[in-house]
Structure formats: C-alpha cells, structure tokens
Amino acid sequence: MNVLTTLLDRMDQRVVSGCRQLARDHGRRSFLAKLGTLVAGASVLPLLPVARAFGAEGLQEIGDPRSCDYWRYCALGGTLCSCCGGTMSSCPPGAEASPVTWVGTCKNPVDDQDYLISYNDCCGKAVCARCGCHNTERDKPVYFPSKSNDILWCFGTESHAYHCTVAVVMGKASTG
C-alpha cells in the first residue's frame, strides 16, 4: 500500500510541476502575443526585405518577392504572380500553371550560390499587369529560341491566355 501511495504522490508531483511549467511557458498572454505576431507578421513579412527561410525549399532568401529586383526573377519576362494574388512560387486562384516552362539560373545573394529556377506561366485568366518585369539573364532569343523567356509557355493548359509568371527553385545549379 505504501509503495502505491508513494508512486501516486510522485505521479501527482510530476503532473503538477509539468502543468506549472506549461503554464509558465505558454500562458494565455504569451499565446495571444504569439498569435498577434503571427497574424500581423504574416501580412507584413512579404513586404519586408528580411532574410526568410522557406520550409518547403529550405532556402534562405532576402528581398521583396513583389519587386522585379528579387533574386529569383533574374531571368523572368512577364508579370509577377506575387502581385496578383499568388506567390512567387504559386499561381493566383483560378489560374492554371503551365506544365512546360523555361529554366534558368539565378545567384542567391544570401549564400552566393547559383540555383535552377523554373519560370512557369500561370494561364487561363486575363493578363495581370500589376508588376511587369523583364530580366534577361541567359535569355538568347535569336540564337536559342528555346531559351527565350518571351515565349508564351501556356502549352498543355486549358486556356492559352497568359496571366502571370512564378519562379520556382528546382535545386542548386551545377558548378561547371
């Protein structure tokens, strides 16, 4: 019986101290503060030129994805989906990503490494002309038509209407 009481006492103590620790670390106020930061931060963060980590791509980046100067857009010809209700790597609602794309490389200023960037056109809606962008790294339209970023890449989609372009990181470029 004594052993059982001791055991129960110990369990009680553990639970009590665990709850206290939990309450200290995650009080209502700290929860509200974190929620507030998340809500406010989520709306402001895309506009701030700060280093960000993108979970899915595991990449440190710097700059404003709504600006044509953003590093990923070094070879983008078109308009930025991040200004049109989408993000730099996803189409706005109602637009369909083209399966075929043209691929270039851009240097990430954070780690000074070259990355392969896939420029997918988002199609099926009237053009979104909010943020025009025309950068031409590796763009060789006359010599290599397949390396022209002015080509309409809305092939294999329901509609050939061009809406905007995203820039998806595919991985590191080769060093040679």
Next chain:
Amino acid sequence: MLLLLTPLVCLADPRADYLLHCGGCHLADGSGNPPEVPTLVDELGRIVDLGGGRDYLVRVPGAAQAPVSDARLAGIVNWVLTTFNAQTLPRDFKPLTTEEIGRSRRNILADPLRHRAELWRAAYGVDG
C-alpha cells in the same frame, strides 16, 4: 587519384544540366507533355538498341543544339537512360561515349518525329 577525380565529379552534374537544358519541357521526372513533348521515360530504353537508335538520341534538335559540350551531353543522355529508363534498358547497355555523341549530334534531324516512326517501323514493322 581521388584528388584528380574530384574536379570532374564537381563539374559534371548531369541532373542539373538536364533540368536546365531539357527539364523545362520534358519536366523534372522526364514524363514530358505528350503528344507535343514526348516522354523520356522507358521509351528511350527500347529505342537505344534499334539500328540507329543510339544516334537518334542526340540527333534530335533539342539534344543536338543544347549549349553544352559533347562530354556534358553524354553525361545528360546517359543519366536520362539510366535514371528514367532503368526498366527497359538492355542488360548489356554500354553508355554513349563523348566521341560517339560528338559525331552524331553534327548530323541533326530536320524531322525527328518521322525519323522516330521509321526507326520503329524498321524494327517492329508497326508504327510506334
């Protein structure tokens, strides 16, 4: 020996070359977008053993005109064959050599689809 090999290994990254020069249309997994963009999965393993099949792989304009050296094109084509065509590649497959690719790619095909159909017909007597 390892030190001598290291720069070669660092320079030649066939997957990155593939993504940069081919993957835009043939897609990262080689599946393409048929019928406009043919698939590179499994079908090339069947073509490689046909008469003229090895040549065909680098005589298609996309391969022949890719802005890469013969050695790097060899890296890309062999990577595509062993990665996307492991199921269909002949057991005694020998990787394409740089010299072989240098010769073949100079003989670019003006009508690759027709040529491919002819290869298929010559081998199997049916349209591919």
